[in-house]
Amino acid sequence: MLKTENLTKGFLNKKALKNVSIEIPQGVICGILGPNGSGKTTLMKIAAGLVNPTSGSIFFKNINIGSKTKSRIAYMPTEQFLYGFMTIKTVGQYFNDFYDDFNMEKYKRLIEFMKLEMTTKVSSLSTGMGAKLKIAATLSRNADLFMLDEPLNGIDLVTREKIIQTIVETANENNTILISSHLVDEMEKILSSVLYLRDGEIIIQGDANVIRSEHGKSIVDLYKEVFA
Numbered sequence: 001m002l003k004t005e006n007l008t009k010g011f012l013n014k015k016a017l018k019n020v021s022i023e024i025p026q027g028v029i030c031g032i033l034g035p036n037g038s039g040k041t042t043l044m045k046i047a048a049g050l051v052n053p054t055s056g057s058i059f060f061k062n063i064n065i066g067s068k069t070k071s072r073i074a075y076m077p078t079e080q081f082l083y084g085f086m087t088i089k090t091v092g093q094y095f096n097d098f099y100d101d102f103n104m105e106k107y108k109r110l111i112e113f114m115k116l117e118m119t120t121k122v123s124s125l126s127t128g129m130g131a132k133l134k135i136a137a138t139l140s141r142n143a144d145l146f147m148l149d150e151p152l153n154g155i156d157l158v159t160r161e162k163i164i165q166t167i168v169e170t171a172n173e174n175n176t177i178l179i180s181s182h183l184v185d186e187m188e189k190i191l192s193s194v195l196y197l198r199d200g201e202i203i204i205q206g207d208a209n210v211i212r213s214e215h216g217k218s219i220v221d222l223y224k225e226v227f228a
């Protein structure tokens, strides 16, 4: 579903991605795992069509990333991208107007599940509440590829569980979910595929069960070993 060939991205004298060649199949929840600065966000931004690679290629369903692919990809950045003056209700209306694949019923259900109120203004949300809103809005699209950059950061334990549950409910055989995270412990149980990124390079990639059995350890333990 998402394929890159020798993807490289340079910023001035820094290479954020170095010859990254990956293939992420349809129907998986794939973790992009790596420490700070390893290139996770850069990879997602290139796949979302927001950043151009310096060299190499990237395809989504065999089409070059561009205007055609953007409408099928739902990308949730780490930063808050919703306007402070909006209420949770108007965020839903805004998404509904903007994206043909937006499911307002799912949005209403997720807002309730996350214990948010439709009348609350974005500017008055706490960090964790803002994170829940971003997740609800992004996962209410019926996209083919969802990319969630650090969806659990700064979020309390109970809410992290809710977010994980929502991700699992959204996953199906027709879509792909890509999640970048440092909180590998909590992600382990839902990841069916993983990419380990170090310093812009892919060091391990593939099916989570195959990687577990090849290395004789969990995804978390392998993470600790590789990045120790």
Ligand SMILES: Nc1ncnc2c1ncn2[C@@H]1O[C@H](COP(=O)(O)OP(=O)(O)OP(=O)(O)O)[C@@H](O)[C@H]1O
Binding pocket: 011, 012, 014, 015, 016, 034, 035, 036, 037, 038, 039, 040, 041, 042, 043
């Ligand atoms: N716009 C930019 N200008 C210059 N350097 C950049 C830019 N964006 C990213 N970088 C550099 O590219 C490298 C990879 O950054 P990236 O944000 O992709 O990492 P990350 O794995 O998402 O990190 P984190 O976990 O801290 O969010 C870092 O060294 C970063 O400083």
